[in-house]
Amino acid sequence: MIELCKWEAGEATIAKAKRQILEAQRERLNLPADTPLNQVPPPKVLDMFSGGGAIPLEALRLGCETYAVELNPVAHIIELCTLVYPQKYGKQLADEVEKWGNWVIEKVREEIGDLYPAIKVGEVLQEEPQQLELLQHPKVKQLSLAQTLTPVAYLWTRTVKCPNPACGAEVPLVRQTWLCKKAKKYVALKVIPNYETKRVEFEVVEAATEKGLGFDPAAGSSRGNSTCRHCGTTIPTKPYIQEQGKAGKIGHQLMAIVCTTLGEQGKTYLSGTAYEKYIPDEIVIKNRLQTLVEEIGVSTPDEPVKVWSGVFNAPLYGLDKFEKLFTFRQLLSMMTFVKWVKLAHYEILQQGNEEELAKAISTYLSVMCDRLADYNSSITHWHNTGEKMSNTFSRQALPMVWDFAEINPLGNASGNAKGALDWILQFIRRESQEYSKPGILQRSSATSISVESESLDAVITDPPYFDSVPYADLSDFFYVWLKRSIGHLYPEHFSSQLTPKKNEAIMEPSRHGGDKKKAAQFYEEMMHKAFCEANRVLKPNGMMVVVYAHKTTSGWSTLIDSLRRARFTITEAWPLDTEMSSRLRGQNSAALASSIFLVSRKRTDTKIGDYAMDVRPELSKIVQSRVKTLMAEGVSGADLVIACIGAGLRAYTQYDRVELPNGDELDANSFLNEVQKEVLEEILTEVLKCDKKGISAVDKPTQYYILGRYEYGESIVEFDEANTLARGVGVELDGAAGLTDGKLYLVKKTKNQVQLRDYTERGADADLGIQKTEKQQEFNVKPQAIGIAPTLIDILHRLLWLQENKPQEINNFITLAQPDATQLRLVAQALGGRALTPEAGATQFVNGHRTKEQQQIDTLLASWKRVVEENLFTQAK
Known part of the structure; x- marks a missing residue:
């Protein structure tokens, strides 16, 4: 598996994997051991939310009979180019696409090359x-x-x-x-x-x-x-x-x-x-564009661009149609490419090529246009460190861009038409060497799949993430150009104005009159129906794997409840690194650094579980084992928390219903809160190197600070995510007594984002960490809160600041604070310990170095006995 998962896995590794898959399949089907592998039916694998086809492509590479279901027409076209055409036509296809791709580029150059003198x-x-x-x-x-x-x-x-x-x-x-x-x-x-x-x-x-x-x-x-x-x-x-x-x-x-x-x-x-x-003069360009539109009988993309708060704000500035996202010169160049792609299809047929091959070649030419559009809009910018163009969708948004870069589509820099063609050819040539059968594609909703019941060995899918990505709206940018270049070849996919959205599985309130509750219910119902379909098409011993990387509790509870109601038991959960850091999801605050692979099986019984007697004991056992295992593997931060929560779901989802002692049903959201508490408590025992009794002696705000540093480092995170962690610990972020409130607040909140404050931001306040004692009057120090003991993190932050800035005042501070030395050292060791390795993207370590707070903790721990223990001992005497 390790060899297979390497990016550079060679043909020998893949061949070995294919052989082992067929050997396992022979055993699963109870075929005689001497049955030749070429006579063993390969596993049948379905991805019901297949998108651009990444999962089905790997299934094809491993020799599986592969099914891909996708509603979005843009994604479906990509799948045809990924899962069908290379496997069907082989090297001939690459040669033809190269020939006609260069033909189109040269025809465009002849027509509009003067625009880029x-x-x-x-x-x-x-x-x-x-x-x-x-x-x-x-x-x-x-x-x-x-x-x-x-x-x-x-x-x-x-x-x-x-x-x-x-x-x-x-x-x-x-x-x-x-x-x-x-x-x-x-x-x-x-x-x-x-x-x-x-x-x-x-x-x-x-x-x-x-x-x-x-x-x-x-x-x-x-x-x-x-x-x-x-x-x-x-x-x-x-x-x-x-x-x-x-x-x-x-x-x-x-x-x-x-x-x-x-x-x-x-x-x-x-x-x-x-x-x-x-x-060139803009009036001349406009006139040429108008002439071209009349010549080919195809309009510029006048379809509307939706306003999507925080994602699509370009329409707020007048860019409310897709054509307005392009300058007139960009529109003229794009429409000229559309013209010659359409003419190329005619010429390919005239040269005697069969109709389906001509359609395939033209489809790749249209994809070349779409790749070009990504770099040839006015929502791009110049990358001044790489000295190159950045594309339109460098993130999942269509924002207003105040200074943009316009590419020369016929030039020789990144993002041009020739570069787009080269990428396409590289892929076709790679996949045409595989000798695998084409994938079996279906463009439809995942809630209605044209596959025979109990016929598939596995469903492996990466479903939509609740409310995190407006896939359909994003794909409209590419849909409008595909419709113009090859819409006549695929009328069944390009008959509507824009991509279908009514049945898209997403929590989007604007599609439900602004009602978030209805939107969430719709998403949950769509996922439930889809998972019921997965249950129907799976063999009794079939496996369902759901790839999920969403951080929010609402997203997870919806997914879990949908799976459980569809009669699946989650048997395992593993975090795997699957994304390039530059990929869109890698820049999405709602996504994890790793993807969590939830492995589930069909549940055939209707058992009712008792939470206190059945579920809770098993949950504790699973979580305890998994935290130790994953931490030993170097998994950390939010990935560790979510992976452990995922593993704990087995205790809950194996039952048709879970009841509390009073007979009420325990819903998925409540169970998630219980799992999270269990996971966080177990992580704290590992980080603090103490038992649960030792954890209970550490105050809740300090627990939260330790876990927050563990999960996020010094990163700024979304409030909802940070608040989910806070609730799991048992503290509040907002409110009169919240961690974001008061003069000595522990967490800085800016709009809907938060960040932990370190000792450099908090330690200068003389009130921080002071214990209310009789000595206060003697030292004339005002307590931060009468009757409330200071937290350990307050004491540590003040101590670190004094160590750096006013070491002569440490004795007086310890006299007033009166900390429990054992607990305080435990906290310092936890925050300075190597267990607090950040997840990808966090800034716990900057350029490979320890943070300033950790460096100060190192200094403090090195002189702990002299600075803290001897001072406390002197005071006690």
Whole structure:
């Protein structure tokens, strides 16, 4: 399994796995041991939420008979290109896609190549000898006058008119003007107001150091709020810029052109002000676009873009149709690709290719267009450290972007059409070598699967995550282009305006009149029906594996209840690293660093479990074992907590119903709270290196701080996630007595996010950690809360601060605080211990080093006897 799970697993490893799978299948089917493996029917595997086909693809690679069910038409098209066409047509397909892909690119180049003109060094200097900037450029001055620069990207800023009546200048909304940030190469744009033209000008400045630039490139707009460079007027996002956008009055101005040179490495940056003449006239582009639309009889994508709070905010600024997410030049280039993809299909048929092969080739050409659209919109930006384009969906959103990069789709930099084609060809050639049968695809809801009952060996699926990702709305961006390029080849998938959403399994209140409760009920019911279908199609001894990575209790309780009501028992749960850090989910705060694989079996009986007598004892046994096992494997943070909770579900889901001593049913949400308490308590015993009695002696806020540092390090986390942990410990974050309240608050809350405060933020307050005693009057110290003992974390934070800043006051502080030395040392050791290894993405360790708090704890523990114990001993005497 270890060899198989490596990214670079070779053919020999896969062949061995195929053989072992068939040997196991032969045994499962009770076939004679001497039955040749080529006569053993392979396992039948279904993914009922198959998306782009990652799970089914691996099943195909392992020789399984693979079924994939998916509702979304965009995902279904990707699955055809992933699971069917390469396996069906083999190497011939790759050769044909390469041939016709290059044909399309060249036809597009012939038609619109003039929109992206090369910049000839000699011509510029001949026509405008005063433009010495080009000649003086470190890169360009080495070139001969006959050489040319090829634009690969055009960097733009959106603009609005200054609302000051006495000014009226065009205000750039650019956030920052960095072009390149590399060692010994710092390039940025200097913004210079031109009081005659009422526009700013952009000057390219390059230096060997950041300081050498002589200005701050980051001094641009903040969240869209900008300052007029001519009169100093502040221009707010709300309501002014939003109103300007809805009125169609947000413009754009060229800031820079990024170029490459044949035979040379690196990028050359040219001022947009100096080389604006190399941008075709927008009126001409509009006219050409209109002519093209009439010629091919296909409109630009005028479908609406939905406003999705915190995810899709571009429509709030007037970008309320998909066509508005593109500049006119981008639209013209995309529509030209659409034209030639459609014509390519006709030409392929004219050359005598059979219809299905022609359809397959054209489908890949349309995917090339979709990949291009991801880089060829005005929601992209320039990656100044990598000196490359970032795509539209660098995260799961369509946000408003104030300064964007426009790619040259025919250029030679990342994100261009040729690069998109190369990625596609690489995949086809890889998969066409597998000699596996194509997957069996079905585009439908997971609640209604056209598969015979009790016929499948396994259902392995990665379902939608409650409310975390608006898959259908995200895919609309690609749907509108697929519909235009190959919609006529797949009328059954592209007949609607946008992707279907009515039956999408997601908790989305806007689809239920804003009612969150109804939305949650809908999601749960959809998942329940889907899991009932899984139960129906599985063989009696079949296995169901659900891949889940959601952190919220609401998401988990819904999933668990859906599985249990569909008569599944969760038998195992394991965390596995499955995602690239750059993948969308890796940037999603609702997702775990690992995916939790919940393994379940069909439940045939209708037993009722007694929580006190049956469920609780088994839960404790499972959790105790699993915490030790996973911590020994290096699993930590939220992954450890969720994985242990998942394993504890076996104690609950093996019963048709679980009853409390009073006869009431224990619901999934209540059980999750019980499991979480059990898991957190067990983790604390491991982290604190003590028994449960020792844990009970540590106050709850301190327990929470230890677990919070363990799970999140120094990261900022969502309030709901942090509050779930707090409830499991038995403390409140909000409210009058919450950890976010008061002068000495332990947790900092900003809107819907929280972060633990360390000793550097809390320790300077003289009231922190003071115990109310008779000595208080003598030292004239005001207690932080009369009648409430200070927490151990308060005492430790004050002690760490004094150690660093005022060591001479430690004796007096210990006299007043009167801590239990054993408990305090336990807490210090836990927070300084290596058990607190962070999950991926946390900042418990910065650049491989221990945090400042941990370093101070190391110092304190090294002198513990002298600083704490001897002081307490002296006071006792």
